[in-house]
Amino acid sequence: MQREKISAELEYESHKCQELESENKKLKNALNELRKALMEKSSPDTTAPGAPANRVLLDQMTSVSEEVEVRKEEVLILRSQLMSQKEAIQPKNMMTDSSILLEDVQKMKDKGEIAQACIGLKETNRCLESQLQSQKRSHV
Structure with missing residues (x-):
């Protein structure tokens, strides 16, 4: 009965994760479109007031996005390690149940x-x- 509950929870979490990944992908696409639009607007007239600042902000946003991707990979690795540890501990708990x-x-x-x-x-x-x-x- 407890295994069924855990299985149902894992299935729910998996479904929720897929939904969040889908939403994340949509937001990334929208962000990239906005980024392209800003690049196209600022490209023709780089001498316009605020153009260099706009370029700096875009560069910073790009570097921050790359850093977020690296952190996401680290989180995934840590999560998988945590799940492995939980699975290793689980049989020990069954001995004391x-x-x-x-x-x-x-x-x-x-x-x-x-x-x-x-x-x-x-x-x-x-x-x-x-x-x-x-x-x-x-x-x-």
């Missing part, structure tokens, strides 16, 4: 299986505890 553990216990047929599982968990806890203690000693 009490509802999953309860389902496993309910599937066990008799008290003997439950007792064996309990003994196994105790041994695992002891082993993990000793590993943790040794790591603490080595880091101190």
Whole structure:
């Protein structure tokens, strides 16, 4: 049930992202058209008052747009790294999810299986505890 919810959320986010990318593309095209129109207007008469300032502003806008594109790429890379880390962490969380553990216990047929599982968990806890203690000693 939780996976379905996550899947639905991912699908919604994907759809929303596509819509935003489409809107972004439209805005970029409009910006480029405006930029071209300004370039064409300022090109014939470069001695007109304000023409050099207009050119400087256009150059600054171009460099800022390039910087934004670089930052977008960085954000995409970081986002993909974050998703990879989340996916790596997710199975660990499932080990501690009490509802999953309860389902496993309910599937066990008799008290003997439950007792064996309990003994196994105790041994695992002891082993993990000793590993943790040794790591603490080595880091101190």
